[in-house]
Amino acid sequence: MAIRLIVIFMLVASFSLAGCLKKAEDEGVSMEPATEQTAAPMAENFAQGKSVSVESVTSQTTVVEKPSVQDIQQALKNADLYEGKIDGISGSGTQKAIKSFQSQNGLTPDGKVGPKTWEKLKEYLVK
Secondary structure (H helix, E strand, O other), X not given: OHHHHHHHHHHHHHHHOOXXXXXXXXHOOOOOOOOHHHHHHHHHHHHOOOOOOOOEXXXXXXXXXXXXXXXXXXXXXXXXXXXXXXXXXXXXXXXXXXXHHHHHOXXXXXXXXOHHHHHXXXXXXXX
């Protein structure tokens, strides 16, 4: 009987609460999987119509790499597109060099170093 309740609970929780789960890491909840001792009381509460708290046990972290203006200028200088000082100030010379780089690499020349531009430009950072 307890197994059936657990299965029903898991099915209902996965369908009805899919978009409402909180990240367990943010709440400081243990990432350990449920055991029969922890799942059975939850299933009983669920079967009795009581509120059951469900926490997400998976977490996906996306790290967005944001380069500094100095890194951008250095990479552009290494690509022979920037002749100014590496001063960390994104002026007209830096913007012109970014647009040139983007045009040469099949990117939209908007003068902004987004993920696609940086992915190609960062290769020049260490050259």
